[in-house]
Amino acid sequence: MTNALSALAEPIRQQIVERLAHKPMAVGELAALLPVSRPAVSQHLKVLKEATLVRDRAEGTRRIYCIDPAGFGQIRGWLDRFWDESLAAYANAVEREEEKDR
Template structure:
């Protein structure tokens, strides 16, 4: 859960997760949405993959990334504990 929390604490990573939530995307495709370099996007994707928030599929020389919703399950469950029916 700590790795997931650290990963989503960064705004660029949250936006990347938003981009890959429904469709697979390559690093190049993801990078088109940002004003930072592809290597920087790759570093963000590595953090997301290490936190098990995205899956990576290799096809030839391309890597395709997709959100892994179950990766946020533990963090979501923990956060839900703060919202009780009394709130």
């Protein structure tokens, strides 16, 4: 989880993820859309892949990258748990205020 959040802390990686959210792409396609070189895009994809945020598949001589739902599912699960705890605390606080008002 920490690895995934660290990977997403880098702005270029965020841009890569945003692009891949729209459609799977090869390194060259991504590099054409970003202000970094093709080798830099490859390095960023390697970090994202290690964090299980993207995955790739062979298509001829190219590797096509796409979002890995499993990695983002872990992040979402963590955020949902955090959100659920916050909502429960809020509900408890509202109930205590209502009891005080009675």
